[in-house]
Amino acid sequence: MELRDLIGNEENKKLLQKIVQTKNFVHSYMFVGREGIGKQEFAKGFAKSILCLGDMEEKKCKSCLEFETQNHPDFLLLNPENGTIKIEQIRNLMNKAIEKPIIGTRKVYILNDADTMTKEAQNCLLKTLEEPPEYLVIILIVQNESQILTTIKSRCTKIVFKQIEEKTLKEYLEKEKKFSNITQADLEIFDGSIGNAFKWQQKSELYNQIENFFITMDKKGKIDILNNQNVIYQNKEEILNIINYMNNLFLKKMKEEINNRSKVARYIDCVQILEKTKKRLKSNANFDMCIDNMLLSIWESIYERK
Numbered sequence: 001m002e003l004r005d006l007i008g009n010e011e012n013k014k015l016l017q018k019i020v021q022t023k024n025f026v027h028s029y030m031f032v033g034r035e036g037i038g039k040q041e042f043a044k045g046f047a048k049s050i051l052c053l054g055d056m057e058e059k060k061c062k063s064c065l066e067f068e069t070q071n072h073p074d075f076l077l078l079n080p081e082n083g084t085i086k087i088e089q090i091r092n093l094m095n096k097a098i099e100k101p102i103i104g105t106r107k108v109y110i111l112n113d114a115d116t117m118t119k120e121a122q123n124c125l126l127k128t129l130e131e132p133p134e135y136l137v138i139i140l141i142v143q144n145e146s147q148i149l150t151t152i153k154s155r156c157t158k159i160v161f162k163q164i165e166e167k168t169l170k171e172y173l174e175k176e177k178k179f180s181n182i183t184q185a186d187l188e189i190f191d192g193s194i195g196n197a198f199k200w201q202q203k204s205e206l207y208n209q210i211e212n213f214f215i216t217m218d219k220k221g222k223i224d225i226l227n228n229q230n231v232i233y234q235n236k237e238e239i240l241n242i243i244n245y246m247n248n249l250f251l252k253k254m255k256e257e258i259n260n261r262s263k264v265a266r267y268i269d270c271v272q273i274l275e276k277t278k279k280r281l282k283s284n285a286n287f288d289m290c291i292d293n294m295l296l297s298i299w300e301s302i303y304e305r306k
């Protein structure tokens with residue numbers, strides 16, 4: 001993606017384009033802002049422009065082609081491993097940094113989620129920031145600035161990214177990402193973040209599937225129940241929310257059937273089963289067994305209760 005095609009943060013876009021045009025680079029930048037507002041896309045677009053051998057407008061240069069196929073030897077995007085960026089990763093990066101650029105005259109390294117760097121990793125990086133090879137540009141992508149050593153911050157040019165304006169975000173999601181019927185309430189949930197919008201979309205699909213699963217439960221046999229709820233197995237990290245959602249489904253059913261005592265009793269059983277499952281999961285019981293147990297017990301309370 002080229003800088004000019006990115007959405008939101010127009011001022012930053014202009015600033016970065018200007019830096020590229022004037023070739024007025026510093027050695028280290030820090031892109032700061034919350035998740036999902038395009039910091040990484042901007043960093044990649046910026047990197048591509050810095051590395052470009054042409055003027056980005058005419059036929060694509062060798063550098064841009066290599067960049068697009070993710071084979072650029074002078075570009076590197078470093079991500080955390082198991083939640084943190086470790087000193088070994090920074091050492092490897094520094095060893096690569098001292099090798100001269102291959103394609104052009106510059107190298108660009110992006111450290112994604114740089115605020116997950118350990119203290120040791122930051123101190124190690126500091127050495128490179130203090131005496132960077134003349135061809136190297138490093139971009140740190142940061143959500144939580146307070147996690148970064150002051151000594152590192154003082155060596156970086158800071159660029160702050162803001163939430164994407166509602167109107168811009170809505171247009172982008174509808175035109176480019178095929179979202180439909182985005183309401184004002186949705187936009188408030190998205191909170192100016194493309195990342196949030198995608199998470200929300202995935203979740204809303206998940207909850208539709210779960211609701212559907214319960215609506216059609218009566219058409220399924222006991223064995224089918226266990227074979228057909230991958231949607232629950234696959235969303236382990238979301239399980240407590242899923243259980244709360246199921247809880248609300250049963251409460252809704254209860255209200256609908258308020259005059260049918262026996263049915264109400266069944267739904268009360270189900271709510272209790274959910275509560276028990278939550279407790280068991282919180283005490284680290286085996287996940288699959290808890291879920292199998294929960295689904296079978298629910299099925300039995302609804303269809304086999306005497």
Ligand SMILES: [Zn+2]
Nearest residue numbers: 052053061064
């Ligand atoms: Zn180019």
